[in-house]
Amino acid sequence: MILHDFLPSGNGYKIRLLLTLLGKPFDLVEYDITKGETRTPEFISRINANGKIPALELGDGHILTESNAILIHLAEGTPYLPADVWQRTEVMQWLFFEQYDHEPTIAVLRAWVAIKGMPEHADILVPMKQAGAKKALEFMEKRLSDHDWLVADGLSIADISLYAYTHVAEEGHIDLSVYPGIMAWMDRISALPGYIPITMKP
Amino acid sequence: MILHDFLPSGNGYKIRLLLTLLGKPFDLVEYDITKGETRTPEFISRINANGKIPALELGDGHILTESNAILIHLAEGTPYLPADVWQRTEVMQWLFFEQYDHEPTIAVLRAWVAIKGMPEHADILVPMKQAGAKKALEFMEKRLSDHDWLVADGLSIADISLYAYTHVAEEGHIDLSVYPGIMAWMDRISALPGYIPITMKP
CATH class of the missing domain: 3.40.30.10 (Glutaredoxin)
Known part of the structure; x- marks a missing residue:
């Protein structure tokens, strides 16, 4: 591959x-x-x-x-996408949330601050993205404040998908310390056997 | 339900x-x-x-x-989500494209023009959304210029998802007549037995 x-x-x-x-x-x-x-x-x-x-x-x-x-x-066919129909649908819900509410705000802020440089009209666009990022993180925190994982009781592709940009959100000047549920969940993921950081090549 | x-x-x-x-x-x-x-x-x-x-x-x-x-x-289990693994993945690709590239531009323009009213900073935001909408429609047109359906040779939830905001894009002042593949595809969908318009209650 x-x-x-x-x-x-x-x-x-x-x-x-x-x-x-x-x-x-x-x-x-x-x-x-x-x-x-x-x-x-x-x-x-x-x-x-x-x-x-x-x-x-x-x-x-x-x-x-x-x-x-x-x-x-x-x-598909692995524990990371559960066979249970309700759990599968919950995974899908998180994946679409990620692409609609989370990535366009949290990943875009990081890209502007840390990778591509600030866009034209940053004075208008950045506060809009920050408001969206806050909303997305609050929605995740609601789940993770009293659950270990986004879906059911184990790691799924919902966690992998949401972790990717959440764990580097601070590169976009987003303070994650106000989200203790998210912080603990990120620690659980980075402690997984086989975990690799974002900068590691295969 | x-x-x-x-x-x-x-x-x-x-x-x-x-x-x-x-x-x-x-x-x-x-x-x-x-x-x-x-x-x-x-x-x-x-x-x-x-x-x-x-x-x-x-x-x-x-x-x-x-x-x-x-x-x-x-x-799931109906012809609208194919059992074939490659066709399923193509359906998923279109669904994520819809939520990332299509809905946030085409649906948002329509919402501003026809439903919610224009937002603050419309002079900056509208041209950005229009550029994104054009890109999304061109990507769809690439497929639909020589295929009847987005995936394989029949209606799937990819078509249903993309149709929803495409067919009312003109309410957001987007000219669809420059996309003949999309126009013909929309006609195929609205001619389906059991088709209902967006304004029809069950």
Whole structure:
């Protein structure tokens, strides 16, 4: 398997972390998204028409895109995507929450502060993103203040997906110390056997 | 089943359209999101802690949230969510694309123009949303210019999800006539037996 990726990407890290926990070896091909390397005609035509990493190229020619869709694909049949129909639906709910409420605020703030530089109209856009980030984190805290995991009683791809950008939220100047449930949950994840940090190459 | 919903919502319409195509009866409880009716303590504590419609209340007490997670839940085991593993993953890819690239641009423009009124800083925000909407529609057009459906050769929840806000995009002042593949696909969907328009109550 070849993972087309950008090492600082939380969306890419989701896949790297799951593959590592599953014990599945993969190669990394890196693109610098700050230099438009996923927007080249070659990338668009061969890897992902939507011009984004991560994309997971399988040996049989299939190329999977959309980080959370890749998580579902890889986790099917493993404990990370429960077989129970209600738990599965809860996992899906968290995955869509991640892409709608969490990533566009928390990941984008980090990208602006720590990776790409601030955008035009930052004075207007940053407070909007900060308000959205706060709302998303409060919603997670509501669950994690009295549960160890987002779904049922074990690690699932919901945790992997939400962890990816939450654990680096402070790079976007978001203070996580006010969310004790989230802090304890992040400690549980980073203590997992087989855990790798976001900056570690396979 | 009780669908907690707001009739103009495309996210709600996804569920109404799928339930109708599946021949499953349901009751509608309506909330006016422009008046904050999904942000009341009662709604937050009993229906959806994230304060959003749609939420599907099942007879057994389960309440499902996140429109695309509800689609997956309802379509499992039906032709609208294929059993083939690659087709399933393609459906998932479209569903995450919908929530990340499509809904936050196309649905939000429509909400501003036709439902909620323009936001503060519209002069800055509207052109950003318009650029994102164009990109999302071009990505759909790439597929639909030479395919009848988003995944494989039949209607799936990918089509239902993307149709919901695409077919009312012009309410947000987006010109769809430049996308002939999308136009023909919308005609195919509205011609389906059992089709209901977004404004029709069950």
